[in-house]
Amino acid sequence: MTTPLHRLRPLAASVALIACLSAPTAAAAPGSPPSAAGCALPGRTGWTDEGHDIDRNQFQPATGTRRVLTLYVDFPDAPATDSTEPYAAHLAPAAGWMGRASYGRLRLHNTSLHRWIRMPAESTSYGFARGLTFEAHEKYLRDAITAADPYADFSRYDMVYVVPARTATAIPFSPTYLYDPAAPGITADGTRLKWAVTFGQDMWRWGHKVAAHETAHTFGLPDLYSFTGATHQYVGGWDVMGDIAGHAPQYLGWHSWKLGWTRDDEVACLPASGRRTVRLTPVERPGGTKIAVLRTGETTAYVAESRRAQGNDAAACSTGVLVYKVDSAARTGEGPVRIMNANPNPNPNTPPPTGCTPLDLAAYAPGQSFTDPATGVRIDVLAGGRTGDTVRLSKE
Numbered sequence: 001m002t003t004p005l006h007r008l009r010p011l012a013a014s015v016a017l018i019a020c021l022s023a024p025t026a027a028a029a030p031g032s033p034p035s036a037a038g039c040a041l042p043g044r045t046g047w048t049d050e051g052h053d054i055d056r057n058q059f060q061p062a063t064g065t066r067r068v069l070t071l072y073v074d075f076p077d078a079p080a081t082d083s084t085e086p087y088a089a090h091l092a093p094a095a096g097w098m099g100r101a102s103y104g105r106l107r108l109h110n111t112s113l114h115r116w117i118r119m120p121a122e123s124t125s126y127g128f129a130r131g132l133t134f135e136a137h138e139k140y141l142r143d144a145i146t147a148a149d150p151y152a153d154f155s156r157y158d159m160v161y162v163v164p165a166r167t168a169t170a171i172p173f174s175p176t177y178l179y180d181p182a183a184p185g186i187t188a189d190g191t192r193l194k195w196a197v198t199f200g201q202d203m204w205r206w207g208h209k210v211a212a213h214e215t216a217h218t219f220g221l222p223d224l225y226s227f228t229g230a231t232h233q234y235v236g237g238w239d240v241m242g243d244i245a246g247h248a249p250q251y252l253g254w255h256s257w258k259l260g261w262t263r264d265d266e267v268a269c270l271p272a273s274g275r276r277t278v279r280l281t282p283v284e285r286p287g288g289t290k291i292a293v294l295r296t297g298e299t300t301a302y303v304a305e306s307r308r309a310q311g312n313d314a315a316a317c318s319t320g321v322l323v324y325k326v327d328s329a330a331r332t333g334e335g336p337v338r339i340m341n342a343n344p345n346p347n348p349n350t351p352p353p354t355g356c357t358p359l360d361l362a363a364y365a366p367g368q369s370f371t372d373p374a375t376g377v378r379i380d381v382l383a384g385g386r387t388g389d390t391v392r393l394s395k396e
Contacts, residue, residue, distance in 0.1 A: 036257075036264035038271030039293035039301055044329035048222040050336045051299075051328040052258055057181060059220035060158060060195050062102070062259035068110045070161040071148050073168075075123040080116045080165035087163050088112045090203065094211035101212070101251050102261040103286040108215070111157070116165070117148045123170040128200070132175060141177050141196055142186045154188035159195040159218060161211070166201065173200040174210050176217040206244045213240050216251070219259055222332030234335045236359035238307070238322060247360055248318035252337065253283045253291035253305040254326055268292040270393045273376070280321070281388040282308035288388065294395050296375040299329040302340075304379050306389040307363055317356030320363025321381045321389045323370045340370050 043051020048059075060066065072087055074080040095108040120143055127136035144162045145154065154160070164171040177196040179185050186193040195218040203210050217223075224235045224242035237246010239255065256262040268278040268289050281288025283305050292304045302325055309318040323340040330336040342364040346352065352361055364370060366389075370379045376396030383390040 034269045034271050036267035036269045039269035039295045041299050041328040045331050048332045049328050050326050054220040060218050062219035063105045065107045065109050067157045068159050069157040070112045072163050073117045073119050073144050074165040075119045077122040078168040084114045091208050091211050094208040098212050105261045123168040145188050149188050155191040162198040171200045173202050176214045209244045213244050222336050224337050227333030234338045248309040250284050254303050262290045266290045271295045273395050275394040277392045279390050280306040282306045294377050301326050302377050304391050317353050317360035320365050322363050342368050
């Protein structure tokens with residue numbers, strides 16, 4: 001799993017959030033369903049979290065075309081011994097994968113500088129083995145940018161990927177660079193470099209989805225795996241911000257809404273007490289209602305979504321209605337999203353499908369219900385099928 005370097009950056013360096021969605025929203029017309037805005041939550045951490053009020057100075061937009069320049073670097077103590085082409089091919093599927101995950105609303109246009117850029121210092125000097133700090137990471141990135149500057153015009157790009165030679169074993173993991181607006185930072189060709197991913201040798205383990213995970217941090221998404229205790233105790237493989245190699249690592253519907261890939265009219269909201277029946281279409285496919293949200297507090301909500309993993313990600317353990325709790329006051333790595341498990345005590349005499357973990361079996365099937373007596377929330381799965389699921393939301 002990628003090391004959460006972005007959490008080491010002092011929160012004091014973050015820019016204040018520019019909006020607060022906890023203000024009262026306009027009342028819906030009589031007889032019309034409540035507005036989705038009534039279920040949007042404000043962020044409370046000053047960093048990557050589940051709030052909808054994304055700081056547009058700190059994080060880049062997640063829609064439209066984002067221009068990426070990929071650099072390939074080697075080192076005096078770890079010279080490249082191969083072509084850059086296999087590295088580019090290994091990460092190339094990320095653009096298409098994110099395009100599909102965003103329903104075509106995000107386009108990553110990736111340009112590779114196909115030459116090895118020699119770094120000015122040895123790979124062991126950059127501090128990865130000692131526990132990388134923001135300052136050491138910025139120096140690594142600055143060295144790469146400076147060395148590549150004669151060969152590229154950085155003013156043409158929104159972000160940079162830096163990929164090390166496979167011989168550079170001292171660069172083991174893939175942190176995201178999110179700039180500090182209060183510091184001088186890195187400038188090239190008259191442009192402030194704000195966002196980057198510096199890949200490590202773990203890219204060969206996680207594959208192209210490590211790019212999807214790390215790039216999403218530049219959009220403002222937090223880590224959903226746990227920084228303490230069991231690594232995948234909160235969401236398992238249901239979101240690429242959790243277990244990158246999980247069976248169903250599509251972005252959660254909540255994330256899709258937060259990033260602008262799911263529109264407000266594709267969100268069913270129950271902001272207060274009441275009852276509502278909703279037909280959900282799978283988040284893996286475009287169109288239809290993607291999530292049903294029951295707001296339970298200023299920064300908390302329950303979400304229900306339909307999941308139908310497809311293609312290479314398909315597995316018998318990743319289908320049904322996923323129910324999870326969102327807390328936009330919880331920090332990255334501390335469980336801002338927590339899956340509610342429909343099957344917490346699986347039958348020991350019935351082994352799960354090959355490779356499936358207990359949390360992979362968390363989705364609710366028709367006839368099952370989730371209840372939270374503390375908040376008066378109930379979610380009943382009324383029907384399911386190939387094209388989606390029907391749920392009834394109720395809140396006392």
